[in-house]
Amino acid sequence: MAAARHENRIGLWGWIGGGRWGIERYAYSLHRLTGLAVLLYFLLHIVVTSLRAKGIYLWTGSGFFHKPIFRFGEYLVFAAFAYHACNGIRLVLVELGVAIGKPIEPVFPYKTSLRVQRPLLIAVMIVALLLLAAGGYSGLTQ
Amino acid sequence: MKAARLWTWHMAAGVVLFFVLGLHMGIMHLGEIGHWFAPYGNLAVSIANSRFRDGMLTFTVGYIALLAIGLFHGLYGLRTMLLELTLRPAMEKAITVFLLILGIGLVGLGTWAAVAAHGVALAGVKG
Numbered sequence: 001m002a003a004a005r006h007e008n009r010i011g012l013w014g015w016i017g018g019g020r021w022g023i024e025r026y027a028y029s030l031h032r033l034t035g036l037a038v039l040l041y042f043l044l045h046i047v048v049t050s051l052r053a054k055g056i057y058l059w060t061g062s063g064f065f066h067k068p069i070f071r072f073g074e075y076l077v078f079a080a081f082a083y084h085a086c087n088g089i090r091l092v093l094v095e096l097g098v099a100i101g102k103p104i105e106p107v108f109p110y111k112t113s114l115r116v117q118r119p120l121l122i123a124v125m126i127v128a129l130l131l132l133a134a135g136g137y138s139g140l141t142q
Numbered sequence: 143m144k145a146a147r148l149w150t151w152h153m154a155a156g157v158v159l160f161f162v163l164g165l166h167m168g169i170m171h172l173g174e175i176g177h178w179f180a181p182y183g184n185l186a187v188s189i190a191n192s193r194f195r196d197g198m199l200t201f202t203v204g205y206i207a208l209l210a211i212g213l214f215h216g217l218y219g220l221r222t223m224l225l226e227l228t229l230r231p232a233m234e235k236a237i238t239v240f241l242l243i244l245g246i247g248l249v250g251l252g253t254w255a256a257v258a259a260h261g262v263a264l265a266g267v268k269g
Contacts, residue, residue, distance in 0.1 A: 015223070032223060039216040046209065046248050050255035052196070053262065057189050081167055088156045095153065138172045 034080035082131040155215040197263035
């Protein structure tokens with residue numbers, strides 16, 4: 001039997017519109033956005049770095065790859081990676097049932113597990129911020 | 143079941159990337175702090191430092207592994223997002239086939255480049 005198919009009425013808005021959901025939903029949207037950004041860079045990065053097999057090092061010399069705008073873009077890629085990696089580890093932990101608390105009876109007033117897992121979100125965001133600061137320091141001093 | 147298994151692999155690839163790509167990012171973007179695998183000056187991406195890393199077999203194998211795991215994680219993630227748009231089955235299949243061909247092609251290109259660059263670095267050929 002074919003799986004039931006439902007019309008996706010909210011379309012792309014469903015990716016970014018969290019509505020009344022908590023900060024974790026927006027963290028997830030940013031996770032997807034940074035994932036797409038890193039993927040786009042990665043595809044271009046493969047082609048550019050593959051040229052070194054022919055002795056072509058496009059990122060050396062004084063070309064576009066040394067202009068401040070590219071250096072800033074490179075830092076943005078690092079920032080996207082740092083966020084995506086830290087938040088990704090959180091998502092894996094949550095998917096495995098870590099740091100979300102034990103299941104309880106749904107007795108009114110209902111309790112949400114989001115408050116239980118929020119410290120994990122805060123912790124990984126602090127790690128991501130530390131990485132961003134280290135990357136920024138390294139980039140500025142190069 | 144197949145989708146669940148692939149999703150598990152997607153997550154596992156993400157965990158591996160956290161460490162391997164983290165190491166790569168550390169070498170490339172935190173060079174001013176760590177100076178890891180960059181004995182020729184401060185710039186991690188200079189030709190001399192690139193060739194130094196290309197000449198190490200561990201890096202060649204690491205680049206190929208990073209390439210394959212990164213492409214699987216990235217392209218499967220992109221496929222998941224696109225299929226959430228509830229497209230027609232024919233379009234979903236076309237997306238799957240396109241991303242599969244793209245991934246295999248880029249793994250081939252990157253593997254060739256990593257192996258060739260390893261040879262160039264070992265031979266000490268100037269670019």
